[in-house]
Amino acid sequence: MEELSAPTQIPSKSSPLSETIASFRDASRKLVREWGFLRSVFAESCLSPGAVHCLIEIGDARDDASLRSASNLGAELRVSQAELERIVSELVGAGCIVAVDGGDTVGGDIAYTLTPTGAQTLGAVNAYAEDQVSRSLAVVSPGSVADITAAFRVYTAALERIRGDRDIKVHAGYFPGLISSSVQMHMDYYHTRIGWGREFETGLSTTLASLVGRLDNPLNQAWCAVETLPSSNTAQREQKIIGTIFIDGEIPSRPGSARLRAFIVDGSARGLGLGRKLVGVAMAFVKQSGFKECRLTTMRSLGAARKLYEAAGFVEIAEVQKVIWGQEVGELEYVWKAETV
DSSP states (O other): OOOOOOOOOOOOTTSHHHHHHHHHHHHHHHHHHHHTTTSSSOTTSSSOHHHHHHHHHHHTOSSSSSOEEHHHHHHHHTOOHHHHHHHHHHHHHTTSEEEEEOGGGGTTOEEEEEOHHHHHHHHHHHHHHHHHHHHHHTTSOHHHHHHHHHHHHHHHHHHHHHHHTOEEEEEESOOTTHHHHHHHHHHHHHHHHTOOOHHHHHHHHHHHHHHHTTTTSTTOEEEEEEEEOOOSOGGGOOEEEEEEEEEEOOOTTSTTEEEEEEEEEOGGGTTSSHHHHHHHHHHHHHHHTTOSEEEEEEETTOHHHHHHHHHTTOEEEEEEEEEETTEEEEEEEEEEEOOOO
């Protein structure tokens, strides 16, 4: 396991770097507001900003004149599977796109194409965007147009580079901050969506603390995805845990059974395939350790996570409505069973 490097030094508020960062953030926030990304609908359409961008991608398909595969859309839009499903559902509901058999064109994947309504909506969106750019450039000096274009290209290229070059490694075993980072990611996700609060935080903390305290037992294991953040000072690069998963192999009531716990990926890292990687390493451990079965609990609403579990061989065996951490939810029980020879 790699050692943690020294903490990154935070630039003082008066340093040139701090002033540059503040200037970039201020300009970016204003762009988001002026472009209209904070509104419920975008570009004078009936669609959300995410749906408009998806519509543009489908209309601008380069692999075929009229098709865009589902997997390609997720990669282009940089969104999770669950978010892509929401966006596609919105566009289908608005009558803008339809699902078709992609065939050999998109490798047999599900594909989407514009309907006449979608083509008309896309035309209106493009006209709105072109008018917005034209009117904006009309109020700046002619010599600034090339500078603005160049600046956008450089900044966009830099953002794409750090997204594609993210330094993320999966570590097995204890890693500093493992418990607190996992709890924080769970709170960030579940508090806003379900309302779980103090009871959930204290209960999860206690469960994970107990499990981490038992990692000396070879039946138990933990993994965390650690990102080394970019910095101009390589000696002081900060490391951040952006995903966790645990296997508890000490289930007194079920000898030979393991339980998958606390699987979570930080919002900033969803859509990178990190969840699939974490589930993969955890299940490889389960198989190598000779467990007869592995169980987990989840919820119907967690569609992206359930697809990962099912792809790993888990099947749903029960659903119970119950009060968990003060909120009534539908809890699903999943099980994976080892193949018998």
